Amino acid sequence: MSGQGSCERPVFIADHMLGKLARWLRIVGYDTVFSPRFSDADIARVALREKRIVLTRDRGLVARAAVTRCIFIRSQEHGDQLRQVFEVLNLTPDAGRIFSICPVCNRSVTAVEKESVRGAVPEYVFETKENFSKCPECGRVFWRGTHHQRTIAKFMKIFRKG
16 A cells, blocks of 8 residues: 555544554544444454554455455554555654554543543542543543553664564
8 A cells, every 4th residue: 555645634444453553543643433243244344434544464354345445454463564554655743643543442532621520530649630532432540650651662662663
């Protein structure tokens, strides 16, 4: 597949072999549909209907006539997989988009008032953090703590490695 020609952010659908890649794409801010229960036909149908790029390690799925935009993922290691997607589409890593999409639900998280998360986060976090966001689907609450910093460091390491 050639580079991302327009300014539009790509959206993805990953096959059952790429759950970890799907989670990482969400973590770094890309809308990525994933279900281990999707059949090849389901993936092709959703990709066509929603104009998603198929991410797969299944050569049979690549060969399906209905799959017009597809990246065959070569590596089994998620860091290499993430780097391949970024290279193929000529995407630029953006640490500022980390955790802008819920890694579980694939929904954009939204900023919420601090008071609205009282009791939903550990007391120490509530007392020491000012900015929170929340997934409208599952209700998970996010804040910039040590996990956020470790994720950015891992993300940057993946791209330095390449």
